[in-house]
Amino acid sequence: MSSPEQTAVHGPARLGRRTKELTARLEPGDIAVIDHEDIDRVAAEALVERSPLAVLNAAASTSGRYPNAGPQILVDAGVILIDSLGPELFAVIREGARLTLHGGTVEVEGAGSLDGMLQDHRSIEHNLEVAREGLSRQLELFAENTMEYMLKERDLLLDGVGAPEIRTDIDDRPVLIVVRGYHYKEDLVTLRPFLRENRPVIIGVDGGADAVIEAGWRPDIIIGDMDSVSDTTLRCGAELIVHAYRDGRAPGMERLAQLGLDRRAIAFPAYGTSEDIAMLLADEKGASVIVAVGTHGTLEEFLDKGRAGMGSTFLTRLRIGSKLVDAKGVSRLYRQRISTQQLALLAVAGVLALAAALWATPGGQTLFQLLGARMDDMLSGFTALFAPRPGSS
Secondary structure (H helix, E strand, O other): OOOOOOOOEEEEEEEOOOHHHHOOOOOOOOEEEEOOOOOOHHHHHHHHHOOOOEEEEOOOOOOOOOOOOHHHHHHHOOOEEEEOOOOOHHHHOOOOOEEEEEOOEEEEOOOEEEEOEEEOHHHHHHHHHHHHHOHHHHHHHHHHHHHHHHHHOHHHHHHOOOOOOOOOOOOOOEEEEEEOOOOHHHHHHHOHHHHHHHOOEEEEEOOHHHHHHHOOOOOOEEEEOOOOOOHHHHOOOOEEEEEEOOOOOOHHHHHHHHOOOOOOOEEEEOOOOHHHHHHHHHHHOOOOEEEEEOOOOOHHHHHHHOOOOHHHHHHHHHHHHHHEEEHHHHHHHOOOOOOHHHHHHHHHHHHHHHHHHHHOOHHHHHHHHHHHHHHHHHHHHHHHOOOOOOOOO
């Protein structure tokens, strides 16, 4: 099999500086053109799901700040990854332009060529090794950001001050919060028994609301900056809460105004991420338990997101405490508990109970007598087949 270094490949360009917006437009065989330093796991998995031929990155897919998982996921999936093409990438390439890739060279039809760095397993492993050396500095920054967030949002974290009044009744009900993140599709499938039995309040965080719809459910609340939710989902009837800046600016409200949905929407000014304020809101409004799908739960995931705001996610989990449960833990509790043998015994018990009920009625007794006579006739006919015939020796 020929390698990307030996064989030229061709495809149309699809441009998007924000990876999560680009993935909605990608088709199999397209070439994704992005500007994403330190591609994280979630972005890489979203790209792989769309089956692009290649990913061209204006920035470094691994800058060396921390060992991010995205580049390895892309290359493992057979996606060509060319790095560090520079800011001129978006000036040279236009949407839909035909591109030819040969090694680390990108030839743009009618507009010259650009040279970048073709990534493979060896180069990615080297980049990750270098990045691991700087991991201690990232841990220091994470701690600093955590302290900064705690000082800024102590009223919200400690007393719930600033949480808006909402129409959806959450008090003493389970809440499911869905983020389009780590293994969210698999988790939603395994949670079907929990959803059927408990009917929780469902909160979709930005694109997580689309994931809820795709899984066959409807969100009760959509919360976030509204930049990665489809128009159809925004119109599904869910209560809309826009994550706003602390100074009151709410860019997401502008999009809702264009759709005519801003009149009943609520702004929630807060630092941190949208998934954080979704959890804080559910907790403040009295949720009995909060089940998280696709959210960040480990140190690796916090760092893999690669932004300072992840310190708020850490503190949010400390604030909610034992009320927060990861989706995978809930799915283990709702696995099939009844064996096939137990189901068979249950069926037999049901038949015996039905027979006893019939025997207690005159009609049932007549039915059993007729069945008994029929069984005697069948048994007599069967034994007659083996009885010796007259005259046989």
